[in-house]
Amino acid sequence: MPQSNESVTAFDAGTAVRRTPDGGLAAELDPGWDVGGSILNGGYLLAVIGRAAVLDSPHPHPVAVSASYLRATGPGPVTLTVTPGPAGRTLAHASVVLAGDGGASLSAQVTTATLGDDAPVYSRPMPDIPPVEECLSARAGDNLGGHPVPAIGLRERVETRLDPATAGWAMGRPSGEPVMRAWVRLADGREPDPLALLLFADVLPPTSWSVGLMGWAPTVQLQVLVRALPAPGWCLVEASASEIAGGWLDEDYRIWDSTGRLVAQSRQLARAPR
Amino acid sequence: MPQSNESVTAFDAGTAVRRTPDGGLAAELDPGWDVGGSILNGGYLLAVIGRAAVLDSPHPHPVAVSASYLRATGPGPVTLTVTPGPAGRTLAHASVVLAGDGGASLSAQVTTATLGDDAPVYSRPMPDIPPVEECLSARAGDNLGGHPVPAIGLRERVETRLDPATAGWAMGRPSGEPVMRAWVRLADGREPDPLALLLFADVLPPTSWSVGLMGWAPTVQLQVLVRALPAPGWCLVEASASEIAGGWLDEDYRIWDSTGRLVAQSRQLARAPR
Numbered sequence: 097m098p099q100s101n102e103s104v105t106a107f108d109a110g111t112a113v114r115r116t117p118d119g120g121l122a123a124e125l126d127p128g129w130d131v132g133g134s135i136l137n138g139g140y141l142l143a144v145i146g147r148a149a150v151l152d153s154p155h156p157h158p159v160a161v162s163a164s165y166l167r168a169t170g171p172g173p174v175t176l177t178v179t180p181g182p183a184g185r186t187l188a189h190a191s192v193v194l195a196g197d198g199g200a201s202l203s204a205q206v207t208t209a210t211l212g213d214d215a216p217v218y219s220r221p222m223p224d225i226p227p228v229e230e231c232l233s234a235r236a237g238d239n240l241g242g243h244p245v246p247a248i249g250l251r252e253r254v255e256t257r258l259d260p261a262t263a264g265w266a267m268g269r270p271s272g273e274p275v276m277r278a279w280v281r282l283a284d285g286r287e288p289d290p291l292a293l294l295l296f297a298d299v300l301p302p303t304s305w306s307v308g309l310m311g312w313a314p315t316v317q318l319q320v321l322v323r324a325l326p327a328p329g330w331c332l333v334e335a336s337a338s339e340i341a342g343g344w345l346d347e348d349y350r351i352w353d354s355t356g357r358l359v360a361q362s363r364q365l366a367r368a369p370r
Numbered sequence: 371m372p373q374s375n376e377s378v379t380a381f382d383a384g385t386a387v388r389r390t391p392d393g394g395l396a397a398e399l400d401p402g403w404d405v406g407g408s409i410l411n412g413g414y415l416l417a418v419i420g421r422a423a424v425l426d427s428p429h430p431h432p433v434a435v436s437a438s439y440l441r442a443t444g445p446g447p448v449t450l451t452v453t454p455g456p457a458g459r460t461l462a463h464a465s466v467v468l469a470g471d472g473g474a475s476l477s478a479q480v481t482t483a484t485l486g487d488d489a490p491v492y493s494r495p496m497p498d499i500p501p502v503e504e505c506l507s508a509r510a511g512d513n514l515g516g517h518p519v520p521a522i523g524l525r526e527r528v529e530t531r532l533d534p535a536t537a538g539w540a541m542g543r544p545s546g547e548p549v550m551r552a553w554v555r556l557a558d559g560r561e562p563d564p565l566a567l568l569l570f571a572d573v574l575p576p577t578s579w580s581v582g583l584m585g586w587a588p589t590v591q592l593q594v595l596v597r598a599l600p601a602p603g604w605c606l607v608e609a610s611a612s613e614i615a616g617g618w619l620d621e622d623y624r625i626w627d628s629t630g631r632l633v634a635q636s637r638q639l640a641r642a643p644r
Binding site for chain 1: 433434436437438440441455456460461463465474477478479480481485486488489490491492493494548581583590591593595597598611612613614615616617618620622624632635637639641642
C-alpha cells in the first residue's frame with residue numbers, strides 16, 4: 097500500500113473502487129463491516145455500489161439506489177459492472193452489478209445527480225429525541241440490561257447511540273412497537289456524505305427486535321434516496337416497520353443531519369426472523 | 371383478436387405480455403393509460419414489468435419491484451427482456467428491461483414470491499377516512515371548485531374518490547401539507563391483485579399539488595413492495611411527501627385493501643414541479 101493511504105479512513109478504504117487493467121472496476125470487500133460471521137452489512141455494500149456508479153457518471157452524488165440482494169456477500173475481491181443509461185444535465189442512470197466468486201450478489205439501479213444546498217420547500221421535521229449524550233452507547237458486546245449488543249464489526253465501525261425510548265429490546269423489555277431511533281456517526285471520525293448515508297440506511301438492528309423477534313432479517317431489496325448533502329456531525333436515524341407478516345418485514349428509514357434536515361430515506365423488504 | 375379476448379378487462383388487456391416467435395417477450399402499450407399527452411402512467415408500466423417477471427418465475431407474485439424511469443414512455447409495441455437471477459423455494463430475483471423504439475425506457479429489479487394469507491404479526495392500521503360514498507369523485511375534466519381534474523386516461527380507467535380532507539387543491543385551497551388519500555378501484559370492475567397494486571402505487575396526482583405546485587412530477591425511480599393479496603373491493607391509497615427541495619420530491623404510498631389490511635407500500639423519487 098502506498099504511504100499516502102495511511103490517512104484514508106476505514107470507510108473510504110473499505111469502499112474503494114479501482115479500475116482494473118482491462119478497463120473494469122474492482123473492489124476488495126473489508127471483513128470489518130460484518131453483521132455476524134462473514135456476512136457483510138447491506139448498507140456497506142450499497143456504498144461500494146454507489147462509489148462505482150459515480151466513478152462513471154457525469155454527476156457526483158447517488159440520489160436513488162435500489163438493489164436486490166441476490167445472495168449473502170462475504171469479504172474479498174469483487175468486480176463491479178456499470179452499464180450506463182441515459183445521462184443529462186440534471187441526472188444520469190446506470191445499472192450496477194457487484195459479483196464475487198459465487199457470481200452476482202447485488203444487482204442495482206442507480207440514479208446520480210448533483211445535490212445542492214437549496215432550502216427545502218417542505219421538509220418533514222426531525223422527531224424529538226434526547227441529545228447524543230443522553231442516549232445509550234451500543235458497542236459490540238455491551239450488555240444494556242438484557243440482550244447483549246451483538247459483537248459485529250458494523251457496530252465497531254459506526255458509533256451508535258440508541259434513543260432510550262426505543263431501546264427496550266436491549267434491556268429485555270421489547271416495546272411491542274417496531275421502531276428504533278439512534279444517533280450514528282463513523283467511528284473513524286469521517287464526516288457524513290451521500291456515500292455514508294447509503295451505509296446509514298441499513299445500520300440499525302431489525303426493528304422486529306422491538307416486537308421480540310430477535311433473529312437476523314436478511315435484506316431482499318433496498319431502496320435509498322439521498323435528499324441533501326449532510327452537515328458534519330452525528331446523523332439521526334429512525335427505522336420503523338409497517339407490517340410483519342408471512343415471513344416478511346419492511347424497514348423504513350428516515351435520516352436527519354446534525355442541523356435537523358432530512359437528508360435520506362430508505363425502504364427495504366427483508367425476511368422476518370422466525 | 372380472438373373472440374375470447376372480449377371478456378378480458380382493460381387492465382389485463384393493456385398489461386398483456388406475449389411470447390414472440392424468437393422466445394422473447396413483447397407487449398403493446400395501450401394509449402388509454404396516459405397521464406397527459408402520450409405519456410403513460412408509471413404504475414401502469416410497472417404492472418407490465420411485473421407481468422413479464424412472473425411469466426418466467428417459479429413464483430406467481432411480484433413482492434418487490436424497483437424501476438428506474440430512463441425516459442418518458444408512450445404507447446405502442448415494446449419488448450421485455452427478463453434476466454433471471456437466483457431462484458429458490460421462498461423467492462426469485464430477476465432484472466427486467468422494457469424497451470421501445472427509442473431504446474430502453476424502464477430498467478427494473480424484481481423479486482417474486484408466493485404470497486399467502488398469514489395473519490400479520492404487526493400491521494400499521496389504516497388511517498381513519500370517510501367511506502367511499504362521502505368522498506369526492508374525481509373524474510377527468512370534473513371541476514370540484516377550483517383546479518379541474520386533468521383529462522387524462524388514467525383517471526378514466528381508475529375510479530378515484532378523494533378524501534375531502536386532502537382534496538383542498540381541487541377546490542383552489544391547497545392544504546399546505548403534501549398528503550393525499552383516496553379510495554381507488556379499476557373502473558372495468560376487475561378486482562385488485564398484486565399487479566393492480568403496482569398500478570395503484572403511482573395512481574394519485576403529485577402530493578406537491580397540496581402545497582400549490584400544480585405541474586407534473588415525472589418519476590425518476592419507484593420501488594413498490596406488495597405485502598399481501600388484496601381482498602376484493604376498493605383500496606385506500608395514502609400518498610405523502612417527506613421533502614420537497616432542490617427540484618426533487620419523494621412520494622411515499624401506503625395501500626390498504628377493503629378489509630383494512632396493509633397490502634402494498636411504495637416510494638418514488640420524482641422531479642418536483644417548478
